[in-house]
Amino acid sequence: MPEGLPSGCMPEGVTDSGFKRAASPVPGSNPDMSDGWRALAQPLPSEPEQKRAKLTRGDKRKAQGVRKANADETVLDAVELFLRSVWLEGHPEAEASSVPKTFGWSETSKQGEAEFCRAAPIPAKLAGGAEADCEFDVFVHELTERGVGIATRETLDEVRTMISKGSRPWVFTAPFTLRGERVRVRSVRHEWGYTQSDTLSISEQSPLRIDAPCQYFGKCSGCHLQHVAYGDQLEFKRQVVERALVQANPLFAKLAVSSVSPSPLPFGYRTKITPHFDIRKDTPPDQVAIGFAMAGQRRVLDIEDCMIGTDAVRLGAKQARKDARDKMPSFKRGATLLVRETNVPKDDPQGDVSSIPAADLVKDYVLDFKGWVTDVVGELKFRYPASSFFQNNASILPAFTGYVRDELNQWSRRLAAEGGPGELRHLIDAYCGSGLFGIACHAGFDKVLGIEISNESISCANDNAKMNGIDNCDFLLGDASKIFDKVDTDPRHTAVIIDPPRKGSNPDFLDQLVAYGPRVIVYIACGVPAQARDINHMFSRGAISIDGAVATVETKPSSVYEVVSIQPFDLFPQTYHVENIVTLVRKE
Numbered sequence: 001m002p003e004g005l006p007s008g009c010m011p012e013g014v015t016d017s018g019f020k021r022a023a024s025p026v027p028g029s030n031p032d033m034s035d036g037w038r039a040l041a042q043p044l045p046s047e048p049e050q051k052r053a054k055l056t057r058g059d060k061r062k063a064q065g066v067r068k069a070n071a072d073e074t075v076l077d078a079v080e081l082f083l084r085s086v087w088l089e090g091h092p093e094a095e096a097s098s099v100p101k102t103f104g105w106s107e108t109s110k111q112g113e114a115e116f117c118r119a120a121p122i123p124a125k126l127a128g129g130a131e132a133d134c135e136f137d138v139f140v141h142e143l144t145e146r147g148v149g150i151a152t153r154e155t156l157d158e159v160r161t162m163i164s165k166g167s168r169p170w171v172f173t174a175p176f177t178l179r180g181e182r183v184r185v186r187s188v189r190h191e192w193g194y195t196q197s198d199t200l201s202i203s204e205q206s207p208l209r210i211d212a213p214c215q216y217f218g219k220c221s222g223c224h225l226q227h228v229a230y231g232d233q234l235e236f237k238r239q240v241v242e243r244a245l246v247q248a249n250p251l252f253a254k255l256a257v258s259s260v261s262p263s264p265l266p267f268g269y270r271t272k273i274t275p276h277f278d279i280r281k282d283t284p285p286d287q288v289a290i291g292f293a294m295a296g297q298r299r300v301l302d303i304e305d306c307m308i309g310t311d312a313v314r315l316g317a318k319q320a321r322k323d324a325r326d327k328m329p330s331f332k333r334g335a336t337l338l339v340r341e342t343n344v345p346k347d348d349p350q351g352d353v354s355s356i357p358a359a360d361l362v363k364d365y366v367l368d369f370k371g372w373v374t375d376v377v378g379e380l381k382f383r384y385p386a387s388s389f390f391q392n393n394a395s396i397l398p399a400f401t402g403y404v405r406d407e408l409n410q411w412s413r414r415l416a417a418e419g420g421p422g423e424l425r426h427l428i429d430a431y432c433g434s435g436l437f438g439i440a441c442h443a444g445f446d447k448v449l450g451i452e453i454s455n456e457s458i459s460c461a462n463d464n465a466k467m468n469g470i471d472n473c474d475f476l477l478g479d480a481s482k483i484f485d486k487v488d489t490d491p492r493h494t495a496v497i498i499d500p501p502r503k504g505s506n507p508d509f510l511d512q513l514v515a516y517g518p519r520v521i522v523y524i525a526c527g528v529p530a531q532a533r534d535i536n537h538m539f540s541r542g543a544i545s546i547d548g549a550v551a552t553v554e555t556k557p558s559s560v561y562e563v564v565s566i567q568p569f570d571l572f573p574q575t576y577h578v579e580n581i582v583t584l585v586r587k588e
């Protein structure tokens with residue numbers, strides 16, 4: 001879900017927009033000023049090894065004894081990647097493991113850190129707005145996985161020289177920029193080792209830069225890549241997947257990531273948006289901004305029309321804005337509006353969709369959180385409450401679900417042709433929501449068993465199977481890791497789809513999955529770093545072989561998998577988000 005477009009079930013208020021906002025220390029000022037500064041001076045204790053697998057990137061850094069304030073992990077990752085690659089460029093014979101730790105933010109000298117931090121510029125607020133102190137010309141060298149530029153005041157050659165002498169440059173973030181650009185930034189706030197900045201102007205632009213079509217681009221936090229042609233956005237996202245895998249485990253560099261499958265609609269694709277507003281005492285009701293979070297700020301940007309919404313959503317958004325304006329004096333606090341595309345019978349928008357073929361339905365919109373939505377995926381219909389989860393780009397869903405179905409069918413045929421245990425006959429759909437993948441992939445399986453933690457979604461999943469005339473699906477309510485208590489099918493004939501939330505799965509589920517040992521696993525993820533972490537967890541258990549290499553473990557798992565394909569999909573063009581599908585096949 002693009003940030004700035006929060007989910008339909010958000011409480012009222014304005015959400016953050018990809019920048020962490022916790023107060024940060026001001027290096028060089030009073031060290032007692034904040035906990036953030038104290039965190040720099042006190043290494044955190046190590047975590048026990050078995051806990052590490054479920055750690056987030058931030059937790060991992062803490063466990064390594066890295067001192068940092070409330071820095072954005074995606075920025076730290078990109079800085080680390082940039083500094084390491086420059087160092088390795090100057091040491092072509094060196095092993096990746098010999099890169100100095102200082103580039104990985106885990107140096108041990110407090111003195112060194114303090115000196116480094118004192119080199120930081122003054123944020124605009126503290127500089128009293130004096131341009132000379134808070135505005136800088138910087139060079140963009142790298143992009144974070146969220147498309148934010150990583151820049152220094154030094155040119156790349158100067159950075160190379162600094163690094164060859166064992167020092168490192170101070171880094172600025174530069175949103176909405178591209179590699180190789182020279183830009184002017186204004187410092188906003190310091191984090192550990194970098195300054196969060198706003199981009200003021202572009203002095204030297206990349207040949208990849210294009211004019212963003214949307215008038216709000218650069219101010220709105222919803223889109224991050226409109227200044228890049230669509231084909232280049234896809235390549236950027238492919239590299240994001242590649243990078244996430246390598247960051248989880250350098251050995252994963254051996255895995256090939258396919259080109260990102262594009263969205264048929266690069267604009268006008270989004271079937272759900274959630275504009276919001278905030279009531280401030282000094283703002284007259286007719287001037288309250290209704291829209292999405294401003295880039296890098298807590299304020300709301302007034303947005304009359306969002307180009308990534310479908311036609312129905314754009315129409316619905318106009319109505320939702322009007323309704324909110326009419327009622328504005330009655331709001332004491334802010335609120336989040338919901339606008340969702342739905343499909344309805346042509347002559348009776350309120351009528352029952354169950355008996356009408358998907359192709360005969362027409363687009364409409366829903367504004368009521370308590371309303372119901374019908375989505376169409378090829379010939380299938382899915383009905384679910386307007387406030388619950390469903391994939392938000394209908395244009396790509398036939399290809400997205402079709403890819404998973406083809407992977408399963410193709411492997412089923414291949415495994416049958418290879419002899420041995422034979423084809424796939426059972427399918428498990430873990431984290432099944434309202435049944436999208438289980439229902440779309442049911443054909444050819446004796447039985448599909450789904451599991452989902454949301455009561456509402458699970459009852460929709462069972463109703464959706466019925467509405468589509470499918471009788472081999474059974475969707476159960478519960479935590480995904482409980483599915484292994486229910487499964488009695490032969491793992492050699494079973495495939496498992498996993499589609500967890502952005503934070504990924506967990507060691508309990510993954511360990512049970514490996515112990516069960518299904519023939520094929522299809523892991524679908526909207527949180528690519530978490531997916532890479534989970535795959536590394538399976539690898540660390542000895543359950544994945546990369547180019548013949550397996551981790552050394554005390555107890556060998558009963559099943560070992562090969563990663564046979566990695567296929568990203570672009571469900572959210574113009575944003576940094578990417579979905580990724582990894583297929584694993586058990587080696588016999």
Ligand SMILES: C[S@@+](CC[C@H](N)C(=O)[O-])C[C@H]1O[C@@H](n2cnc3c(N)ncnc32)[C@H](O)[C@@H]1O
Pocket residue numbers: 389390391430431432433434435436437451452453454457478479480481499500501502526
């Ligand atoms: C990314 S959505 C995928 C849903 C579905 N596969 C689809 O594409 O529509 C993740 C789903 O996992 C569910 N979920 C979250 N934690 C869970 C858990 N511990 N066990 C089972 N389901 C869970 C959420 O309710 C959500 O429906």
